[in-house]
Amino acid sequence: MTPPAPRLRLGFLTHVQGRDEDPARTYRQAQELFVAADELGFDTGWVAQHHVPLGGGGLSSPWTFLAHAAALTRRIRLGTAITVLPLEDPLRLAEDVATVDTLSGGRAELGVGSGSHPDEYAAFGRPELAADPVRRREVTTEHLAVLRDALAGRESGATGFRVQPAPGDFAGRIWQGVFSARGAEHAAGAGSQLLLNRAAYGFDEPTDEVQRPWAQAYLAAWRQPHPPRIGLSRFVFPAADRRTALDRIAQDVHQAALRMAERGTFPRGLDTAEALRRFHCFYGAPEDIVAALAGERVLPLATDLIAQFNPAVPGHDAALRALELLATEVAPALGWRPAPDPTPTPAGAPA
Numbered sequence: 001m002t003p004p005a006p007r008l009r010l011g012f013l014t015h016v017q018g019r020d021e022d023p024a025r026t027y028r029q030a031q032e033l034f035v036a037a038d039e040l041g042f043d044t045g046w047v048a049q050h051h052v053p054l055g056g057g058g059l060s061s062p063w064t065f066l067a068h069a070a071a072l073t074r075r076i077r078l079g080t081a082i083t084v085l086p087l088e089d090p091l092r093l094a095e096d097v098a099t100v101d102t103l104s105g106g107r108a109e110l111g112v113g114s115g116s117h118p119d120e121y122a123a124f125g126r127p128e129l130a131a132d133p134v135r136r137r138e139v140t141t142e143h144l145a146v147l148r149d150a151l152a153g154r155e156s157g158a159t160g161f162r163v164q165p166a167p168g169d170f171a172g173r174i175w176q177g178v179f180s181a182r183g184a185e186h187a188a189g190a191g192s193q194l195l196l197n198r199a200a201y202g203f204d205e206p207t208d209e210v211q212r213p214w215a216q217a218y219l220a221a222w223r224q225p226h227p228p229r230i231g232l233s234r235f236v237f238p239a240a241d242r243r244t245a246l247d248r249i250a251q252d253v254h255q256a257a258l259r260m261a262e263r264g265t266f267p268r269g270l271d272t273a274e275a276l277r278r279f280h281c282f283y284g285a286p287e288d289i290v291a292a293l294a295g296e297r298v299l300p301l302a303t304d305l306i307a308q309f310n311p312a313v314p315g316h317d318a319a320l321r322a323l324e325l326l327a328t329e330v331a332p333a334l335g336w337r338p339a340p341d342p343t344p345t346p347a348g349a350p351a
Contacts, residue, residue, distance in 0.1 A: 010326065249309070
């Protein structure tokens with residue numbers, strides 16, 4: 001078994017949601033999160049693709065969004081967690097990814113998955129995939145093979161087509177979201193890095209108890225020359241204290257749990273405390289979160305901690321403050337340090 005990379009990376013994930021009906025404001029504020037995270041030293045910033053609007057919005061075109069983020073930032077890596085791959089033309093997607101990678105100076109990270117929302121598949125004329133998870137996984141695998149070849153600069157099709165701009169080295173920068181040990185083994189066999197969701201749905205056991213065997217299966221199956229990475233997405237919301245955090249997140253998390261109960265994902269009749277448990281939430285003062293994360297069973301195997309606030313929409317100022325507390329108090333207590341600044345100081349400029 002190849003051990004995980006020694007340095008923990010810190011990331012954040014936004015679903016690009018807002019409380020008002022102004023999508024320009026929602027998207028602008030999401031871009032401001034990337035700028036703030038870049039300045040705070042976060043290693044990675046991720047967006048989730050949603051073709052069907054969430055409560056308060058969502059992001060359909062992640063690579064357009066990330067191209068703009070690339071122009072506003074200088075060091076943070078830019079990725080999707082995830083792009084819904086069966087609904088994409090893999091060659092077109094490779095062109096978008098290669099463009100963002102070129103514009104950002106090689107900072108793109110591509111996370112893919114099969115998605116699940118039936119309305120998305122119906123909208124794109126593929127309702128049969130929503131009803132057939134086996135075939136959906138097969139299409140994901142087929143598209144990923146084409147995408148991987150394209151991003152490796154290999155010819156595609158009979159005409160010798162190659163993606164332009166010429167992609168950088170994407171070995172180690174393609175990630176797969178999985179929901180089982182078998183899926184984790186499959187991702188390892190494909191040479192993909194592993195993305196684990198903030199919560200394991202459909203289980204009564206705590207999320208970290210469910211997901212740790214998945215991470216172990218992934219590492220046991222790894223046979224690639226580049227090192228494995230495990231990106232652990234977690235709901236982590238630091239604030240001044242526990243009550244302040246709950247005031248920002250509790251209602252949203254409870255309402256999201258009730259919606260999931262209507263779809264059969266969660267049991268009906270959940271109270272707020274059980275909703276927070278089901279979403280595997282870490283919240284409160286930074287020291288409270290650090291103490292809780294000390295018992296997280298998957299975190300010791302992870303190389304990347306990816307914090308998100310979804311399904312809560314805590315407000316822009318609260319989100320910015322949470323990012324600051326993550327970078328200055330929570331993550332350093334877990335052993336994280338910002339990477340050295342890759343931009344050299346110009347000669348004669350003040351250090």
